[in-house]
Amino acid sequence: MRVGVVGATGAVGREMLRILEERSFPVDELIPLASERSAGTRVRFQGEDHTVGVLSLDALRGADVALSSCGSTAAKSWIPQAAEAGTVCIDNSSAFRMEPDVALTIPEVNPESLEGRPRIIAVPNCTIITALMAVAPLHRAAGLQSLILSSYQSVSGAGRRGVTELAEQIEKLHGMEEDLAHPDPSALPVGEVFGKTIAYNVVAKVDAFDPETGFTFEEIKIQREARKILSLPELDVAATAVRVPVPVGHSVSIHATFLRPIGPDEARELLSAAPGVEVRDDPANGVYPSPLEAAGRDEVLVGRIRQSPGRPDALLLFSCGDNLRKGAALNAVQIAEHMFATSK
Template sequence: MSKPVVAVAGATGAVGREMLKTLEQRDFPASEVIALASSRSAGTKVPFKDGELTVREMTPESFKGVDLALFSAGGATSKTFAPHAVASGCVVVDNSSAWRMDPKVPLVVPEVNPDDVDWHTGIIANPNCSTIQMVVALKPLHDAWTIKRVVVSTYQAVSGTGQKAIEELDRQVRQMFNGIDPEVKVYPHRIAFNCLPQIDVFSLGDYTFEEIKMIKETAKIMGDESIKVTATTVRVPVFYGHSESVNVEFEKPVTAGEARAVLSQAPGVQVYDNPGEKMYPMPIMAAGEDEVFVGRIRQDDTVDNGLNLWIVADNIRKGAALNAVQIAELLLKKGKLKV
């Protein structure tokens, strides 16, 4: 079987670099990997395998001869360039929010709805990072006991905003330790030693777009519009790793032990749950890891058939780069790439 030519669009960003690292670590069978970015990044070098790739400027012609493109360059860029890539015969896996709720575009988490890649027409959307880790943990529970309602509160790392936010947190911490008023540029308020109950802009009903993404994307990925979801998303002063407190109400009775047993066998999930030994997932243990970690599994006696979960994952890894590469692997396995 021929090996595909792969392009990474947005290769100089945090997710783009992680995509390149993930392709290398998972030994994705590419005949060539091309790094693309904006004109201002053209000519720079990014590490790949034992050497470096020279970044090329992304243009409408960049995708001629490319079989697969992993996009992580923002929604506007995806809207502009993904159609050109598809017209060139390339399959696009897009990490932005540009195509996620398009009814003609599959929204895929390989552990949850792998067969949805079968009906793509050129573009497959990578879900929001906070949605990905939640549905990886919820899908096996839904299959066993049928979820009625989900209440999720997130504690999201600054890397979800990008490199400038990582630098801002680092800079603000240093400034405060040196008695200097911290500069606030990326977020509406200081993030160092603070929590911001706003991710993205406010919209209908005073929900933020991040919260709306989690609500809408969950139903699409799970393939069940009857699941009710409400979300509160919070930015916290952590560099890598999103955490989520998830309250779930089921149609059928379920115990914490039964849920723990099912999750222990679920693909992509690692149960880390022993409160007596102070064992529970934390961002520092999830950083750089592929798995979605689940702990603090316990009954919620305030509702019938209720459970509480604590879910942690690396938002750059599983929440973006790894999920995109896993989709690429699915496409290759299913023969959905024109190679």
């Protein structure tokens, strides 16, 4: 099988290469591609070095599948034409997610979206993947009515520049921890990526603000994508997205209400049987999810499962997932596995 990886030199692209190899995806020919700036870089795959080419339709001609992590603007410039030429395009950007004829897929949650073998499939926002891996099994059993989400998103969600900005600020502030009790705001390091100091801080802004609603566009994506993935166009959902000084791993605090009563014991049973989910819910013994424990893992970790006070139809949960793996690269490879297993 001829497999293209677009954005092969980025964090998600390199993770896609790693996961293709780990999962023994049938790659007969690898086509690693990137922008002109990154072309010529060498990437390692199956024990061999491969030279990264410049992204073009000619370079992808004849590819069976293309896994893309190149940003929305770039994705729009080539994916429709490549799909028309016969390549299955699995895109990590937000470019096509809300298009009515494009599948928005988490294979463990809505595999039916891949029926009919669409040529363009969008990978959802990494935060909503982390949330819905925990919520969908409960929805199937009890019928989801509403969602309130607060996310704690790692700096790698903003790319390598975000990780670098955090590391540089930690280095600058090292040894000044006591001073941060009475900081001089003008002396704090501020970078281009996050707009406020991210080291020793949290930033209640992921993406730009929508002036009409006050939500960020990240929060709006979460709302819209949850409705599409679950086929619940009237779902009552609201989100607050926060950036935290964690290298890898997104976390989501979830308040979910259902159409019937559902308790923590039933929720644990349902989640324990759900593919791609690992229940970590024994707080008395120090067992509950954290993003560092989720980093490098394929499973989404779910815990802190509680009944909402006075609400037998509502639960509180805490979910953590690796935003580079299940939140992006792994989900893309799983879609490819599903598509090509179905075609056999």
